[in-house]
Amino acid sequence: MICLVGSGMPQMGRGCHRWDMDAAGATRMPQVDVDAAERQYICAGTRRRPEARAAQPHQEPPRGGTAKGLCSRMKLLVGILLCSLVLGVSSQRWLTFLKEAGQGTRDMWRAYSDMREANYKNSDKYFHARGNYDAARRGPGGAWAAKVISDARENSQRITDRLKFGDSGHGAEDSKADQAANKWGRSGKDPNHFRPAGLPSKY
Numbered sequence: 001m002i003c004l005v006g007s008g009m010p011q012m013g014r015g016c017h018r019w020d021m022d023a024a025g026a027t028r029m030p031q032v033d034v035d036a037a038e039r040q041y042i043c044a045g046t047r048r049r050p051e052a053r054a055a056q057p058h059q060e061p062p063r064g065g066t067a068k069g070l071c072s073r074m075k076l077l078v079g080i081l082l083c084s085l086v087l088g089v090s091s092q093r094w095l096t097f098l099k100e101a102g103q104g105t106r107d108m109w110r111a112y113s114d115m116r117e118a119n120y121k122n123s124d125k126y127f128h129a130r131g132n133y134d135a136a137r138r139g140p141g142g143a144w145a146a147k148v149i150s151d152a153r154e155n156s157q158r159i160t161d162r163l164k165f166g167d168s169g170h171g172a173e174d175s176k177a178d179q180a181a182n183k184w185g186r187s188g189k190d191p192n193h194f195r196p197a198g199l200p201s202k203y
Contacts, residue, residue, distance in 0.1 A: 100141025107134035107142065108149045114203050125181040125194040127203075132185030143186055150182040 111131030115124060128150070135146035154175050161171035185191050 096139070097141040097144075100139035101145040102141075103138045104135030104142025104145035105149065107131055107138070108146055110134075118199065118203050120196065120199050120203075122196045123199055123203075125177060126191060126196065126199070128178050128181040129185035129189075129191035129194050132182045133188065133191045134185075136186045136188060146182070146186055150179070154179055154182075 108131040111127045111134065115127035118127075132146045132150060136143040157171065158175055161175075165171070181191075181194055184193065
C-alpha cells in the first residue's frame with residue numbers, strides 16, 4: 001500500500017489512497033470509506049487499533065493492603081501517645097528540679113548574708129552547714145544547687161589565696177574544713193554542731 005499527497009510523491013500520512021500493483025502498472029482503486037480513526041491506522045501504520053488502546057478498567061487495591069495501612073497508622077498514633085506521656089512526666093520532673101534549685105540558691109544566699117551580717121568569730125562553718133542543710137531539704141534540685149555553689153565558692157577562694165600567697169598552701173586546711181561543713185549540712189545532719197558559743201539566736 002502506498003499513500004500519495006497532492007504533489008504525487010509517495011508518502012505515508014495525510015490524503016491517503018489505496019493502490020494495487022499489477023503487471024500493467026499501478027491502477028487506482030476506489031477509496032475505501034473508513035472513519036478517521038481507521039484511516040489513521042491504515043495510513044500511519046500504527047501497530048494497535050484505536051479500540052485496542054481503550055483505557056483499562058480501574059482496579060481497586062486489595063483489601064488486605066488497606067487493613068495493613070490502618071494497622072500501621074494505629075501503631076504510629078500509639079507510639080506518639082506514649083512518647084507524649086514520657087516527655088510530659090520528664091518535663092514535670094525537670095520543672096520540679098529547677099524550682100528546688102532556685103529555692104536552694106536562695107537558702108545559700110541567705111546563709112551567706114547572715115554570716116556577713118553577724119561577722120562572728122569562728123561562725124563560718126556553722127553558716128556553711130546551715131545553708132547546705134536548708135537547701136538540701138528542698139529536694140534533689142536544692143542539694144545540687146548547694147553543692148555547685150559551695151564548690152564554686154571554695155575554688156574561687158583557693159584561687160584568691162594562691163594569687164596572694166603563692167603555692168605556700170595558705171588556706172588549704174580552712175577550705176577543707178569548710179567543705180566538710182558543707183557536706184555535713186547537705187547530708188541532713190544538724191548544722192548546730194558547728195555553732196559557736198555566744199552567736200545571737202536570730203541566726
